[in-house]
Each structure stands twice: as structure tokens, then as C-alpha cells.
Amino acid sequence: MAEVYKPAEDTLLLLRHAERLVEGDVLEMGTGSGYIAIELSRLPRVRRVVGVDIDPKAVGMARNNALEAGVSDEVGFLESDLFQNLGDSRFNWILFNPPYLPSEGAIDELSWAGGGTGGELLMRFLSEAPPHLSPGGCILAVVSSQTNFDFEKAEQQYKTEVLEEVSLFFETLLCVVFVPSAFPEAEV
Numbered sequence: 001m002a003e004v005y006k007p008a009e010d011t012l013l014l015l016r017h018a019e020r021l022v023e024g025d026v027l028e029m030g031t032g033s034g035y036i037a038i039e040l041s042r043l044p045r046v047r048r049v050v051g052v053d054i055d056p057k058a059v060g061m062a063r064n065n066a067l068e069a070g071v072s073d074e075v076g077f078l079e080s081d082l083f084q085n086l087g088d089s090r091f092n093w094i095l096f097n098p099p100y101l102p103s104e105g106a107i108d109e110l111s112w113a114g115g116g117t118g119g120e121l122l123m124r125f126l127s128e129a130p131p132h133l134s135p136g137g138c139i140l141a142v143v144s145s146q147t148n149f150d151f152e153k154a155e156q157q158y159k160t161e162v163l164e165e166v167s168l169f170f171e172t173l174l175c176v177v178f179v180p181s182a183f184p185e186a187e188v
Ligand SMILES: C[S@@+](CC[C@H](N)C(=O)[O-])C[C@H]1O[C@@H](n2cnc3c(N)ncnc32)[C@H](O)[C@@H]1O
Pocket: 005, 006, 007, 008, 010, 011, 029, 030, 031, 032, 033, 034, 035, 036, 052, 053, 054, 055, 058, 080, 081, 082, 097, 098, 099, 100, 110, 111, 112, 121
């Protein structure tokens, strides 16, 4: 089995914008070690943070990290394949630093394998997310130049805006906000 994903450039890119934008109820999909969820749970304008991961090892580590950080009452962690175990919970912000590299997605590649083109999991996430957003809710996600991400397809459901691009030596990372077309009035 692969290791739980260690916070990296993509983690910090997403956290940087989330810290500035999020409020209310926040869901972090694919929370890994829980680093982002834990940091956001410290913000006074955030009411509740839920971190979800399909990998039970990640969920266990995130719970321990929250305990050590003294925020286990402010943040909860749940094992789930995307939204499967979330019932009808809704959130003001949903964040995702997805596995985004092209791969056939073997079980030990959970932290980086995003499907055949790299963008399949993110696209599935975007199609399942709207019922879990409160009115005015938005999504913040990382997209890599290594992912053959279909922006045109996503824009059938969302208005997208690139908030920042970070060039690394092998890829460019984008932090993208997705505003559902049903709530186009949300400001970022
Ligand atoms: C790139 S890592 C990001 C970890 C952490 N959020 C960060 O930014 O450091 C992607 C995470 O998504 C999780 N993941 C992969 N497929 C998933 C799925 N179908 N549902 C929920 N989480 C998933 C992986 O286990 C991994 O922890």
C-alpha cells in the first residue's frame, strides 16, 4: 500500500486560497493527512470542517493529527469514496486536491492516480458535488498541467476562474474556483 500523501506544493497552493476564502461549513475531499482541514478548522469564520478520504490509513492519520493539534472537536474525518457516505450534508465550500496524474488507478496509487487521462476522478467529483453545496456554495480545486482536464466539459456545469498558477519544473499547478451555474452570483 502507498504512503498517505505528504503535504506538498499543491497542498500549500490550495490552503493559501482556502484560508483567504472559506467560511461556514467546509468539506475537504481527499484530505490525506488532514493538513488542510486542520488548518482551516482554526479559522474563527469557519463553523465546521469535515475531511473525507477513501483511504482508511489517511483517515486514521488525519484523526491523530487533529488530536495532536488540539482541534479534534472542530474537525471530523470520514472514510468515503467521494460523497458516498456523506448523506445529504451540504457545505458552503468544498475543496479538493485530487489525485491528478494519468494512470489506470491501481489501489496503491490512490494519492496520485486520477484515471486514464488524470482528470476522470476530478470530473466525477464535479458532477456529484452540486447537491452537497449550500446555496451560494463554491468549489476550490487543484488542476495540474499533467492532467488532461476538460475545462469545456466542466464549464457546462460551472463558471471557472483560475486564481493562481504555480510553475514547477515538471508541471504547472492551477488553483481553480468552480462556481455552479445555478448560483452564479457568488463572489470570489
Ligand atoms: C493528492 S492527495 C491530497 C492529500 C491532501 N489533501 C493534501 O493536499 O496534501 C489526494 C487524496 O485523495 C484521496 N482519494 C483518492 N481517491 C479518492 C476518492 N475516490 N474519494 C475520496 N478520496 C480519494 C487519496 O487517498 C489522497 O489522500
